[in-house]
Amino acid sequence: MVEYQGKVFIGERLEYDFIKKEGTVFLGRGAIHPWYVGGDSIDLCADGSYRIHDAYVTTSPNLSTEWEIRSSLVRIDENAHMHASNVQFRFVNLPLFWIPTYRANLKTMWRMPIRYHARWSGKLGPRVGLSYQLYNSEEWQTFFLLDYSFVRGLGGGIETDYHEKNGCRSFVTRSYL
Secondary structure, three states: OEEEOOEEEEOOEEEEEOOOOEEEEEEEEEEEOOEEEEEEEEEEOOOOOEEEEEEEEEOOOOOOOOEEEEEEEEEEOOOOEEEEEEEEEEEOOEEEEEEEEEEEEOOOOOOOOEEEEEEEOHHHOEEEEEEEEEEEOOOEEEEEEEEEEOOOEEEEEEEEEEEOOOOOOEEEEEEEO
């Protein structure tokens, strides 16, 4: 276990250069509440940022998780802004979908980016679906929607929410097919 610039990491092995103030935690894991991050190796950088190779990000404290974001490389800066490339979203270790890149602020994103639901929608009958948060900032949120109606079949779309910080203006769109 190592505490590095206010963050705690655990792993099997640590290599550290005291002159450069950089190191690597092998088979490491850390947390930015409520998120847990880990991977094959975590490079600790002198500026307080870190890179995680063959990484996962989840809200589950368990090693065996229900859902996770998987990436070949995740960079997290000193302000908890995450940038991931070659990203898979997995549920019960099954890949749901892939995107080339994903960015998020782990300090402001308190919900998992994938939400699922089951509903009864009057004429449409039973529906099951999921939404994935593509983008999140203080004012903008963008979601990818996918659901299945037992009456009409498969549907999907994009939803965008904009809410001004001062609360004066808001804008919501939903493009659905």
